[in-house]
Amino acid sequence: MLILDDFGSEAGGMKNEGSATERLQQFWFRVAEARQVKDKDGNKRYSTIVTTNNDRGDLERMYNKKIVSRLITKKAENTVVFDGLDDVRE
Secondary structure (H helix, E strand, C coil), rough: CCCEEECHHHHCCCCCCCEEEHHHHHHHHHHHCCCCCCCCCCEECCCCCCCCCCHHHHHHHHCHHHHHHHHHHHHHHHHCCCCCCCCCCC
């Protein structure tokens, strides 16, 4: 199990004017590819949980779409949305 907490903040988050550095993109691509290994039945062997304050569009502006498609699910049933919560840091 790999948990990526606050994914996107390392690339500047929503304040990022461009994309993540090439080195950071290469790192996340290697991580994402490693998570795609499947068992003999075709099921992914590794689970990845990603938390982020960014939507898919934000992440695709920061990262190559191939990275985002490997780390962020498109299946609504695999997504938990926490909207409307008060920030506990305020």
